[in-house]
Amino acid sequence: MSKRKRKAAPDKLFQPAPEVSNGPPTKSDLIRAYAKQFKSAGPKEIATALSVQGVVVTPAHVSTTLSTDKRKRRHSKPASVNRFGQLIEAKKMVVRLGGIDAAREALNAYAVIVG
Numbered sequence: 001m002s003k004r005k006r007k008a009a010p011d012k013l014f015q016p017a018p019e020v021s022n023g024p025p026t027k028s029d030l031i032r033a034y035a036k037q038f039k040s041a042g043p044k045e046i047a048t049a050l051s052v053q054g055v056v057v058t059p060a061h062v063s064t065t066l067s068t069d070k071r072k073r074r075h076s077k078p079a080s081v082n083r084f085g086q087l088i089e090a091k092k093m094v095v096r097l098g099g100i101d102a103a104r105e106a107l108n109a110y111a112v113i114v115g
Helices: 027-037 043-052 059-074 079-097 100-114
Strands: none
Touching: 027 043, 027 059, 043 059, 079 100
C-alpha cells in the first residue's frame, strides 16, 4: 500500500472579519468567513485551517454549512413583495401630486418627454 501524503497546515493567514452580531462568532460564522476570504479552499483545507486556530470542526461540518448557505442564497424575494413596495410608492406619489388625475397627467407628460 502506498502512503497518502497529508497536506500540511495551510500557511495562509486567516483573520476573521470584525464581529457584527452580538457575542463571539460561531463556528459557522468562522467557516463562512474563511470560505469568503479563500474562495478556492475546500472543506478539508478550511477544517484544517480553523483547527490550527483552535476551532475544532470536521470537513463534513464545513461542507454542510457551505451547502446550506448556497441553498439559502438561491431563493430571492418573490415578485409580489417588490410589487407591493412599488404600490406603496405609487400611492405616496398620488398623494403628493394631489390626486389620481394629477398623477396620470404627470406620468403622461413624463412619457412624452422620455419618448
